[in-house]
Amino acid sequence: MVNIYQRTKNMELSYIRTVVEKARELEKQGRSIVHLQIGEPDFTTPEPIIEAAVEALRSGQTHYGPDEGIEELRQLVAGQIKSRKGLNFDPLENIIITAGASEAVFDAIVGLSGPGQGVIILEPAFSNYYNCCLCAGSKPLYVPLALEDKCRPDFNSLGKIVNESPDKPAFLVLNNPHNPTGALFGPGAIKQLADFALQYDLVVIADEIYENIHYGDENPLSIASVPGMEERTVLVGGFSKTYAMTGWRLGYAAAPEPLYEPIQKIHQYAVTCAATFSQLGAAGGLQKSEEDVRRMVNELDRRRRYVMDRLDQIKGMTYIRPEGAFYFFINIAASGLDCMDFSRRLLEEQGVAVIPGSTFGPSGKGFIRVSYANSLAELEKGMDRLTAFWQNLC
Ligand SMILES: Cc1ncc(COP(=O)(O)O)c(C=O)c1O
Incomplete structure (x- = not known):
């Protein structure tokens, strides 16, 4: 066989x-x-979202939607990114609604990385990153976080991996706030990671699914907001955690050209589109929630x-x-x-x-x-x- x-x-x-x-x-x-x-x-899930989805189902919205997501939701996501991170992503050119942030992670890693390329993963980490690299044929490169030192990124180990790994590191996956540690990388660490990505010409896949769940006054700084980073960052976000919508299977990837199209291809051939009524529920109810x-x-x-x-x-x-x-x-x-x-x-x-x-x-x-x-x-x-x-x- x-x-x-x-x-x-x-x-x-x-x-x-x-x-x-x-x-x-x-x-x-x-x-x-x-x-x-x-x-x-x-x-x-908040009632306004449930109501909007039920209404969508009752009014016959049970068909395929546009592959990259319904326009209202893409606009809402672009608006959130603009107000939260100050970035101008075009709803129809840079944002894809996915079946959960998991799919966005998959689309980004499989769409962008491949054999001979290394993907740096700060570990411990959400295990999808590692396994998506195996799907892509790229090489997951684990770099330990300094768990004993407030879970900081360890720049000595990062420097070592870019200089010594035979699989040329081309990507860095960054999850902030962080699963599984609950840590939050502050602006200093984020800027240092951005410098590192710029110095070594890395594309960053920034999984910010927990961005609304933090316990300080300041919103976490998105690495995409650091000058020079917008054009080399894929933002992964979603609704599962913030709006208690895990079962709705809804998330998104936001990416500049030329990173957008490879992600779009994997999304099209893997799922076609996220569930239409889930999207309509989110589009109709998020702002009221x-x-x-x-x-x-x-x-x-x-x-x-x-x-x-x-x-x-x-x-x-x-x-x-x-x-x-x-x-x-x-x-x-x-x-x-x-x-x-x-x-x-x-x-x-x-x-x-x-x-x-x-x-x-x-x-x-x-x-x-x-x-x-x-x-x-x-x-x-x-x-x-x-x-x-x-x-x-x-
Ligand atoms: C860091 C991280 N990214 C992505 C996801 C996936 O979320 P979703 O339910 O939107 O696929 C999870 C879920 O646990 C997670 O912890």
């Missing part, structure tokens, strides 16, 4: 799904499980503070102080267990589902990712059980 699986044979199925399935299996057996593995808010967004972010902040307070009381456990997204990245090395065993036993013995840090890259070894996108009542239960588990071990 011909070798039909060259690109996928080194890929592993997502371990997050494995945890979800294991947790479900235990629940089926009657066990009480606290879900702290999840990467989605537990809130319901800003109050809901504020409410959700405030609630996430309340939960973040609660979990921080609880973790601070656990002796020997340390964590990266989260400033964005909705995750804690917790160092569990003092337990003596590796993170896979720790997570497995925490689920089996205490019924708490978390993600082992090594799922996100080699630097994540010795960590677990805990999501606080669950209710305060569940978080309280989860923290009680995590504390008991830790006290048994240490």
Whole structure:
């Protein structure tokens, strides 16, 4: 038989799904499980968005839409980019509505990178980046973040990789605010990364899906807004996290020419268009949902503070102080267990589902990712059980 699986044979199925399935299996057996593995808010999508989508469905909007998305939504996205980042993206020439930010990541990496090219990924990282490079035939180049130093990019390692890697680094993937650590790269780090990209002629794929979920007064600086960067940055964004719309499968890629067309091609041949009624829901309801967004972010902040307070009381456990997204990245090395065993036993013995840090890259070894996108009542239960588990071990 011909070798039909060259690109996928080194890929592993997502371990997050494995945890979800294991947790479900235990629940089926009657066990009480606290879900702290999840990467989605537990809130319901804001009512104006739901109403607009229902209206679209009832009025027969059940057909294909334009490949790159309906004009109203592309205009809204361009408007958000303009007001948030000061960039002039043309709605019809630079913005593609995708089936989730996941598709935008896929389209960008597969559309733009290829064999012989390296894609720098600051790890630990959302595992799609690595695997999309395998799909593209490009080489994922992991560069560790300095987890012990507030999760800063390590410019020594970055310099080394551009000078020494046999696969010429041509891309840098940057996710800010950051999954899985909850870190937020401040303007200083962003400008330094921009200088680095300019110096080494890198195209940046900036995944800013969590841009509205941060807990300081200042909005995170987009790398695309740094002078000289707009023409070499693909912005990836979406609605899943900000508007609690994970199931709607809606996101976007925004890119200048000549980066736009390769992304458009992959989008066309992979999905044709994002679901029409999802787009109409977003287009009709996003602007009326800003109050809901504020409410959700405030609630996430309340939960973040609660979990921080609880973790601070656990002796020997340390964590990266989260400033964005909705995750804690917790160092569990003092337990003596590796993170896979720790997570497995925490689920089996205490019924708490978390993600082992090594799922996100080699630097994540010795960590677990805990999501606080669950209710305060569940978080309280989860923290009680995590504390008991830790006290048994240490
Ligand atoms: C960093 C990052 N990018 C992209 C996505 C994908 O989001 P979507 O649901 O819009 O595909 C996620 C989801 O967890 C994420 O954490």
